[in-house]
Amino acid sequence: MSIINYASREIQFKIVYYGxxxxxxxxxxxxxxxxxxxxxxxxxxxxxxAADRTLFFDFLPLNAVVIKGFVTKFQLYTVPGQVIYNATRxxxxxxxxxxxxxxxxxxxxxxxxxxxxxxxxxxxxxxNISIDEIPYVIQYNKRDLENxxxxxxxxxxxxxxxxxxxxxxxxxxxxxxxxASLNAVSQILLHKFSKQSDAPKTPPAxxxxxxxxxxxxxx
Amino acid sequence: xxxxxxxxxxxxxxLDAVLAEFLKKAEAELTVVIxxxxxxxxxxxxxxxxxxxIIAALAAGSFAAxxxxxxxxxxxxxNALYHQGNGSHIxxxxxxxxxxMITVFxxxxxxxxVRFYSSSTAQSVGTLLKGLSxxxxxxxxxxxxxxxxxxxxxxx
Numbered sequence: 441m442s443i444i445n446y447a448s449r450e451i452q453f454k455i456v457y458y459g460x461x462x463x464x465x466x467x468x469x470x471x472x473x474x475x476x477x478x479x480x481x482x483x484x485x486x487x488x489x490a491a492d493r494t495l496f497f498d499f500l501p502l503n504a505v506v507i508k509g510f511v512t513k514f515q516l517y518t519v520p521g522q523v524i525y526n527a528t529r530x531x532x533x534x535x536x537x538x539x540x541x542x543x544x545x546x547x548x549x550x551x552x553x554x555x556x557x558x559x560x561x562x563x564x565x566x567x568n569i570s571i572d573e574i575p576y577v578i579q580y581n582k583r584d585l586e587n588x589x590x591x592x593x594x595x596x597x598x599x600x601x602x603x604x605x606x607x608x609x610x611x612x613x614x615x616x617x618x619x620a621s622l623n624a625v626s627q628i629l630l631h632k633f634s635k636q637s638d639a640p641k642t643p644p645a646x647x648x649x650x651x652x653x654x655x656x657x658x659x
Numbered sequence: 660x661x662x663x664x665x666x667x668x669x670x671x672x673x674l675d676a677v678l679a680e681f682l683k684k685a686e687a688e689l690t691v692v693i694x695x696x697x698x699x700x701x702x703x704x705x706x707x708x709x710x711x712x713i714i715a716a717l718a719a720g721s722f723a724a725x726x727x728x729x730x731x732x733x734x735x736x737x738n739a740l741y742h743q744g745n746g747s748h749i750x751x752x753x754x755x756x757x758x759x760m761i762t763v764f765x766x767x768x769x770x771x772x773v774r775f776y777s778s779s780t781a782q783s784v785g786t787l788l789k790g791l792s793x794x795x796x797x798x799x800x801x802x803x804x805x806x807x808x809x810x811x812x813x814x815x
Contacts, residue, residue, distance in 0.1 A: 443664055443698050447671035452698045477814045482710050485717065496720055501712040504811065508804040515697065515716065531723040535696020615813060623809045634802040 442537050442633070444510070452513045453629055454535055455622075458560050459542035460552035461493075461521035464581040464612040468542065469500045469516055471615045472622065480504060494520040497532045506630060514626060521556070530563050538629040539576035540621055542612075543598055545588035550597060557598055571601075575628035577621050578607040583651045584614070591648050609651040616651045666791070671701060673787055678703035681780040685773045687764035688747075692784055694757055695719055700788070709763070718751055718761045739777075741770055750774060754781045758788060 444451045457465040466486065473484040480503050487496035498518040506512045519529040541560065543553040561571045580594050591609060599607055606624050608617040666674075678690050682704050689704035691711055697719035702711050726736040739752040750762045750773045760781050762773050 443666070443694070443700060445666045445671060445701075447666065447668045454696060454698065472811070475813045475815060476811055480811070482712055485713055487720075496724070497716075499713065499716045501710070501716075502811065506806045506810050507800050512810075513712065514810075515712065517697075517716075527727065528724075531720065534719075534723070535694060535698060619809070619811055619813050622811055626810045627805075630805045631802060634800055634805060 448511075449509060450511050450513055451507065452515065453537045453626075454515045454517065455538040455540065455625060455629070456533055456536045457516065457518040457540045457542055458529075458533075458556070459521060459579075459581075460544060460549060460556040461523070463521060463542045463544040463549070463553075463556075464579075464610075465518040465521065465542050466494055466498050467612040468540070468579075468610075468618055469498050469518055471612060471618050472502070472516070473500050475615060475619075476502065493522065494518055495525075496520065496528055504626075506626070512630075516622075523555075526559065526563070529559070530566060533563050533567065536564075536567075536569070536574070538625045539574060540579060540625050541576055541598070542579045542581050542610075543594060545580045545582045545594060546585060547587055547589050550589065553594075553598060572603055575625060575632055577605055577625045577628070579610040579612075579617070579621050580607060580648075581610045581612050583609045583616070584611045595648065606649070608649045611651060617649055620649055664791075666700070670787075670791055674701040674784065675703055677780060677783045677787065681762075681776055685762065685764070685776040686768035687762045687773055689763040690780075691715060691718075691761045692754065693719055693759050693761065695723065695759060700758065704763075714761065714763075718749070718759065722751055722753075722759050739774065741774075743770075750777060752777050752781055755785045755788070758785065760784060 442451060442453045457468055459465055469484060473481060482501035485499040489495045500516040502514045504512050517532050519532045541557060564571055564574060578599055580591060599605060608621045610617045612618055682690055689706060691702040691714060692700045693715040694700060697716040699711055699715045722740060725740060729737045742749040747763060747765050750770060752760050754760050760777060762777055764773050
């Protein structure tokens with residue numbers, strides 16, 4: 441849960457990168473850490489095994505002045521994707537404010553994507569959070585590989601709910617759409633807490649941002 | 660509308676007073692109150708030596724990870740954890756179901772002294788935080804207060 445401190449004029453939000461094993465969650469954080477202005481970020485902390493697989497989580501704190509007069513601290517976490525670490529995923533999801541679901545676009549990973557999304561729903565439900573309430577976006581990662589499923593198929597499989605979310609074609613290793621998806625989830629999150637969220641409004645039509653969109657573009 | 664739980668300037672001053680008193684008595688360097696999700700609620704002491712945000716994230720993880728270990732020996736959780744270094748040490752203790760208190764200390768004091776004073780401090784902090792949740796004040800902002808430009812950009 442986010443928290444605001446009037447004395448230091450700071451707001452904190454927690455965003456978790458979720459997805460199946462080896463889908464590119466840590467690569468996302470690594471790219472952001474490498475490319476963002478160093479003044480706006482802390483150290484990237486990785487708790488990984490000797491084989492470089494995430495054991496507990498990766499953590500990257502970011503700062504931005506996004507609400508008039510307040511420094512907003514976004515805390516980015518990844519979860520370990522391997523199936524056996526479900527207890528750890530539940531711990532990392534505690535007090536989550538927003539999610540970036542990272543799907544692996546390769547055909548052979550489709551079942552793992554679906555299982556991981558279901559696992560996300562289940563783990564959120566254990567905290568009494570519905571997937572339909574929490575701000576999230578979907579990344580279709582590894583679009584540079586040859587054996588990838590078409591985007592409309594991925595949309596049908598992973599983004600076919602009543603509330604369809606923004607999704608992005610991503611190549612996390614080169615950074616394509618990595619910042620665009622982070623900006624999108626941050627904006628959805630901020631607007632959830634703004635006063636105008638009281639007003640009834642038509643949800644925006646889902647948009648898949650293609651890989652060749654310039655970095656940092658608003659969506 | 661969703662409101663963000665907030666600490667007013669008075670709330671922070673009350674928490675700071677409790678934490679300052681604790682640091683003085685225990686002769687510790689820094690104390691941080693965090694929620695179990697890793698968010699910093701309040702902090703007091705010498706913050707130049709480390710990134711408090713990272714300490715909070717790792718401490719929350721450490722506390723949560725040992726909970727399962729505690730269960731194996733028939734405990735609900737360990738109420739306190741102590742990490743001993745060569746010159747700097749960390750002591751963590753549970754405040755309530757949602758909150759943890761972390762204390763960083765060095766050679767000037769002992770773990771016994773920190774442990775002794777942290778227990779009553781945790782009680783005071785817990786009472787203060789309970790009062791805040793009863794008052795239930797929250798913060799929300801106008802959509803126009805949020806910057807329209809991308810929050811984060813690829814600096815290259």
